[in-house]
Every structure is written in C-alpha cells, then in structure tokens.
Amino acid sequence: MEQTAPVAAAEQPLIRKKPLIISGPCSAETEQQTIETCTRLAATGKVDMLRAGIWKPRTKPGLFEGIGTKGLPWLKKAKDLTGLPITVEVATAKHVEDCLAFDVDVLWIGARTTVNPFSVQEVADALRGVDIPVLIKNPINPDLELWMGGVERIAKAGIKNIGLIHRGFSNYGNTEYRNAPMWHLPIEMKRRLPDMPLICDPSHIGGRRDVLQSLAQKSIDLDFDGLMIESHIDPDNAWSDAKQQVTPERLAELLDGLVWRQETTDKQEFLTALEKLRQQINHLDDEILQLISNRMAVAEKIGTYKKENNITILQPNRWSEIIDRGVAKGAKLGLTEDFIHKYLDAIHLESINRQNRVMNG
Numbered sequence: 001m002e003q004t005a006p007v008a009a010a011e012q013p014l015i016r017k018k019p020l021i022i023s024g025p026c027s028a029e030t031e032q033q034t035i036e037t038c039t040r041l042a043a044t045g046k047v048d049m050l051r052a053g054i055w056k057p058r059t060k061p062g063l064f065e066g067i068g069t070k071g072l073p074w075l076k077k078a079k080d081l082t083g084l085p086i087t088v089e090v091a092t093a094k095h096v097e098d099c100l101a102f103d104v105d106v107l108w109i110g111a112r113t114t115v116n117p118f119s120v121q122e123v124a125d126a127l128r129g130v131d132i133p134v135l136i137k138n139p140i141n142p143d144l145e146l147w148m149g150g151v152e153r154i155a156k157a158g159i160k161n162i163g164l165i166h167r168g169f170s171n172y173g174n175t176e177y178r179n180a181p182m183w184h185l186p187i188e189m190k191r192r193l194p195d196m197p198l199i200c201d202p203s204h205i206g207g208r209r210d211v212l213q214s215l216a217q218k219s220i221d222l223d224f225d226g227l228m229i230e231s232h233i234d235p236d237n238a239w240s241d242a243k244q245q246v247t248p249e250r251l252a253e254l255l256d257g258l259v260w261r262q263e264t265t266d267k268q269e270f271l272t273a274l275e276k277l278r279q280q281i282n283h284l285d286d287e288i289l290q291l292i293s294n295r296m297a298v299a300e301k302i303g304t305y306k307k308e309n310n311i312t313i314l315q316p317n318r319w320s321e322i323i324d325r326g327v328a329k330g331a332k333l334g335l336t337e338d339f340i341h342k343y344l345d346a347i348h349l350e351s352i353n354r355q356n357r358v359m360n361g
C-alpha cells in the first residue's frame with residue numbers, strides 16, 4: 001500500500017513551530033567545529049533548526065569576516081547528519097544563490113542589512129520565484145518603519161513565509177546590554193503583524209552569556225514564538241562573539257530552565273478573574289486620562305499668563321523641580337525613576353506643545 005505522508009506536518013512552514021528553537025555558532029569556523037556543534041545540539045533533542053554565519057558583517061575591518069561559501073558544504077553535512085533544517089544569514093544576491101545551491105532551508109537577513117534598503121532589495125530580487133522562508137532581523141537603529149519596509153520588500157518578491165527576529169538596537173556608551181532591547185518595538189511589530197512569527201535573539205541583545213536566560217524568559221513572557229541563541233563547542237575561543245556563546249549542553253540547561261507560557265487558557269475561573277481585573281485597569285486608565293486632560297487645561301491657562309507677560313514656555317528651574325518632586329513621590333509609590341522620567345518627559349512635551357499653541361497660535 002502506498003504510504004501517505006503526514007501532509008499537515010510536511011506542509012507546516014519550517015518557521016511556524018512554536019516554540020521554534022534555532023541554535024548554532026555565530027560563525028562556521030572549521031568543518032569540525034561546525035559539525036560537532038550541530039551534532040551536539042541535535043543530541044540535546046531541544047533544537048529545531050541549526051544556524052551558522054557564513055559571511056559576517058563586522059564592525060571593523062581585520063576581524064574574522066566569515067569563512068565564506070567554503071563553509072556551506074559543512075552546514076549541508078550537519079543537516080544530513082542531524083536531519084535538522086539549516087538557516088544562514090544573507091546580505092547579497094550571491095549569498096542567496098550560494099545558499100540555494102547548498103540546500104539551505106531558511107534564510108535570514110541580518111540587522112546590518114535590514115538597515116539598508118538597497119541591500120534588502122537586492123536580496124528580495126534574488127528571491128523572486130523562490131519558495132523559501134525568510135527571517136528578518138530588526139535594523140540596528142530603532143526604526144520600525146525600516147523593519148516594516150524590509151518585510152514589505154521581501155513579501156513583494158513573493159516570499160510567503162516571513163518571520164521576524166528581535167536582536168535589540170545599537171546604542172552609544174556603556175549600557176546594560178550590547179544592544180538595547182526596547183521591547184516596545186517588537187511588541188508594536190507583533191501588533192501590526194499578528195500572524196508573523198516573532199523570534200528573540202537574546203545572544204545579540206545581551207552580548208554576554210549570563211543574561212541569556214533572563215532575556216529569553218522575558219521574550220517568552222511577551223509571547224514571542226521562539227529563540228535564536230548562539231552556541232559553540234568552545235565558546236571562549238570562538239572567532240566571533242565569544243562572550244555571548246554557550247556550549248550545546250549549556251544551551252539545553254538554559255532551555256530547560258525556561259517556563260513556556262500559553263497566550264490563553266480555557267480555565268473559566270482564570271478568565272473571569274482576568275476580566276474583572278481588566279475592567280479595573282480600563283476604569284483606572286479612564287481616570288488617568290481625565291486627570292492628564294485636566295492637567296493640560298491648567299498648563300494652557302499658564303500659557304495665557306506667560307503670553308501676556310512675555311515669559312518663555314520652558315522654565316528650567318521649574319522643570320527640575322517637577323522631576324525632583326516626581327522622582328521622590330514615585331519612589332514612595334514604588335515607581336522606578338526610569339519610568340518617572342519617561343512619564344514626565346511625555347507629559348512635559350505635551351504641555352509645551354499646548355502652551356506653544358496658546359502663545360503662538
């Protein structure tokens with residue numbers, strides 16, 4: 001009897017599994033390193049897809065810029081040995097062509113490429129007529145429209161299976177992470193593209209292995225669909241991104257430590273309690289907005305007096321006083337200083353705009 005393939009499973013696009021776990025080295029360095037990393041990852045039974053950088057966009061010249069096309073047969077071998085699909089970063093038409101020649105299953109566009117519409121368009125043109133899933137990392141700068149633009153270019157080339165990877169945003173100076181997560185940006189992408197898989201790359205956000213687990217958990221709590229985490233057989237001696245890579249076995253431990261959550265449940269008790277609390281939140285939000293509106297009306301009145309007396313809108317001393325008061329009050333109420341600053345910045349800017357309208361028509 002002819003065997004019928006499990007159609008549903010076979011037709012399920014590779015990037016649709018939830019949670020989708022992608023791992024592998026930042027860079028394919030040698031055949032032995034690539035194969036051993038991949039086979040040890042497969043042995044954990046916790047990884048759905050293997051990754052490796054073949055062409056590496058490096059910040060400065062003289063660093064390891066990737067092994068190049070020579071590494072693709074190594075990945076292909078890893079795929080054949082493990083039965084796991086493989087994904088590679090592409091930035092040019094030639095990269096796409098080479099990946100297709102070596103049976104790469106999923107392509108990804110890196111953050112340094114998403115930022116450049118010429119490059120994304122070149123990749124999109126090379127993909128015309130090809131049926132392969134593409135994951136698009138956020139651009140290095142926090143520009144949602146640019147990320148959306150990348151998605152549109154690839155979609156217009158006829159690619160149906162597109163996913164997003166959040167890898168954080170470049171910043172200047174010493175900060176907690178290598179790239180600022182700015183979680184509100186991927187959250188907004190999810191709101192705009194609710195059906196598109198959204199994967200978190202804690203390796204490039206964190207830049208250090210000690211924060212991978214907490215970043216990964218945070219993304220799960222924000223209902224991300226999967227993780228891309230870099231791994232290496234000898235992380236400290238990796239040719240790129242040594243500080244953020246973990247061994248395949250450590251990756252497995254890290255994954256075991258995560259609590260996967262569902263978006264919803266059919267437990268009635270939970271749903272009823274949630275609904276009640278959400279009503280309270282709506283009620284409080286209405287009150288907060290009403291108070292803010294009252295506050296703006298007072299600001300406008302001040303604007304009228306300032307106009308009559310030819311006084312500047314911005315009063316630096318008063319602004320400092322507002323911040324100091326807010327931070328002190330916030331601390332007593334359990335609100336972080338960071339939040340108070342963001343909140344007051346938004347309120348103050350809106351007040352300035354309102355006064356500007358009163359004073360300058």
Ligand code: PEP
Nearest residue numbers: 026053110111112167204
């Ligand atoms: C990578 O995934 O190795 C990489 C280069 O990442 P990003 O594009 O996020 O910098």
Ligand code: MN
Nearest residue numbers: 026230240241
């Ligand atoms: Mn990397």
